[in-house]
Amino acid sequence: MSVAKKLASQTAVYGVSSIVGRVLTYLLVPIYTAAFSAAEYGVVTGLYAYVSFLNVVFTYGMETTFFRFANRPGTDRKELYDRVLSLLLISTALLTVLLMLLARPLLGLLEIPPGHERYAVWVALILGLDALTAIPFARLRLENKARKFAGIKLAGIVANVVLNLFFIVFCPAVMSGKWLPSLQPLVTHLYDPSVGVGYVFLSNLFASGLTLLLLGRELLDFRFRLNLSFLKPLLAYAYPLMLMGLAGMVNETLDRILLPKWLPDNFYPGQSSLTAVGIYGACYKLSIFMSLVIQAFRYAAEPFFFAQSTEKNSPATFAMILKWFTLCCAVIFVGISLNVEDFGRLFLRRPEYLQGLVVVPILLLANLFLGVYYNLSVWFKLTDKTYYGTYIGAGGAVLTIALNFVLIPLLGYLGSAIATLACYFMMAILCWRLGERHFPVPYPALRLGLWLLFASGLVALGWWLQPQNWWVRHAWHxxxxxxxxxxxxxxxQPRRAMAGK
Structure with a gap:
């Protein structure tokens, strides 16, 4: 258990920045849903769907590649760091400029009217700055500098939250005379009401710039070196990861891009397609509690798995980790799903958003299976068969697109949630079956499957039987x-000593 405790302790440190930071960011959801209509919030949801997708393009698998090659015997880690960051610097500059030039077509895909091109430009700059921090952050993880990693991540998130509060809450209150009217002359120079939801992106942009500055020591230590022959094996390892990441982003974010395209007119009476995207995006945020655990786990687990790969008992360790990860996530799934009414009313401040709460349990379970997939995917990363990840991700992407095409016209954003669950479930099962052939690990698959069935049954029972009385309903849940x-x-509990069984 000492190995698992080491991973748990690192996960906890990374979780400080991930969980605390995400919670701070999540506290903005009530601000957004109070300040912006669902249609306005749909612009934010849609553009951030592109951000998630394009983040993969900007980094193209180089973080995992950096970990893999850095752990090979005889590797000069400093030279590897310089080579990878040099390549990323060139590609980031080219992609950022290209994205700026494509601002209008990008907004057109989301059916955002002309005049908002600056939003897309700010998004391009955010992507560029974040891409440049990827390898310095990966270096901190490789060197087990979890506290510094967490501190810088948290500083950027806090800056983003503070700027959002300043522009979206404080400045409008001052301008309206509600707060400190004596500051109106100063605020007039800093705040333009016409920017509107654009301040969400501007705040993110300033925070990304601050994060880059805080990584100054890692960046000043960098020396530009570009050698294509040196980079060739890295790119050969990385490109399947990029394709896998792109497929993953199709599965994770494409629904918010496809929804305004494939949703029939007046499917939700009196609501535009952007309104539906805004409702779905806001309710999607309620699955963040599962995402927090998964993200914190991934930060610690990736370098951990590579370091443990040469240990004799590594398969048993991997099985034990998957078991407890899945059980912890199952607790989150049950707890949030059965009490989603309270979470919804607390975080979604306008009644129009609450109609989408039905998607939350589905998305929580979907994210649980995504976390299981990340655990299972260790086999093709350790065996250098990353192309299997591409195949699995591509299969998931095809299923996502097909199910969204069929289900959105029939069920609206509920269809998108079901498509997400089906995709991640299929990916987890497929990865497990392929892993049994190429890198056998004694995962307690049947046992975990029964626990998830039990959890899903309790959630379904809680949603099916809804007492009208508030106190009785909450006691039941x-x-x-x-x-x-x-x-x-x-x-x-009696099996703690046999946790991997």
């Missing part, structure tokens, strides 16, 4: 949550 926790304790 709390009882189901406690039932799951008690069952876990009774069954798994």
């Amino acid at each position: 709390a009882g189901l949550t406690l039932l799951f926790l008690a069952a876990l304790w009774l069954v798994e």
Whole structure:
């Protein structure tokens, strides 16, 4: 268990920046949903869907590649760092300029009217700055500098939150005379009401610039070196990861891009397609609690898995880690799904957003399977068969597009949520089956499957039987949550010494 404790401790440190930072960012959701209509928030949701997708293009698998080659015997890590960052510097500059030139077509895909091209330009700059921080952050992870990593990440997030509060809450309150009217002359020079939701992107842009500055020591240590023959094996390893990442982003974000295109007119009476995107995007945020655990785990697990790959008992270690990861995520799934009414009313400040809460349990379970897939994917990264990840991700992307095409006209954004769940479930199952052939690990698949079935059954029961009385309903949901926790304790506690079984 000492190995698992080491991973858990690193996950906890990374989780400080991930969880605390995400919680701070998540506290902006009530601000956004109070300040912006669902249609306005749809612009934010749509453009950030592109950000998630294009982040993969800007870094093209180089983070994982850096970890893999840095752990090979005889590798000069400083030279590797310089070569990879040099390549990323050139590609980032080219991609940022290209994206700026394509601002209008990009907005057209989201059916955003002309006059908002500056939003796309700011998004391009955000992508460029974030790409330049990727390898310095990867270096901190490789060197086990988790605290510095967490501190810089958290500083950038705090800056983003503070700027959002300043531009979206403080400045409008001053300009309206609600707060400190004596500051109106000063605020007039800093704040332009016509920018509107654009301040969400501007705040992010300033925060990304601050993050780059805080990585100054890692960047000043960098020396530009570009040798294509040196980079050739890196690119050969990386490009399947990029394709896999692109497929993953298709699965994760394409629904918010396709929704305004494939949603029939007046599907939701009196609401535009951008309004539907805004509602779906806001409710998608409620699955963040699952994403927090997954992201913190990934930061610690990737270098950990590579370091453990040469250990004799590594398969048993990987099996044990998957088991406890899945059970922890199952607790989150049950707890949030059965109490989503309270979370929704707390974070979604306008009633128009609450109609989308039905997608939350589906998306939570989908993200759980995504986390399982990340665990299982260790086999093709350790065996240098990353092309399998490309095949699995491409299969998921095809399924995502096909199901969205079929289900959006029938079910609206509920269809998008179901497509997401089906995609991640298929990817996890496929990765597990292929891994059994190429890198056998004694995963307790049947046992975990039964636990997830039990969790899903409790959630379905809680949603199916909804007492009208508020107190009775909440007691019922709390009882189901406690039932799951008690069952876990009774069954798994006696098996702690056999956690990998």
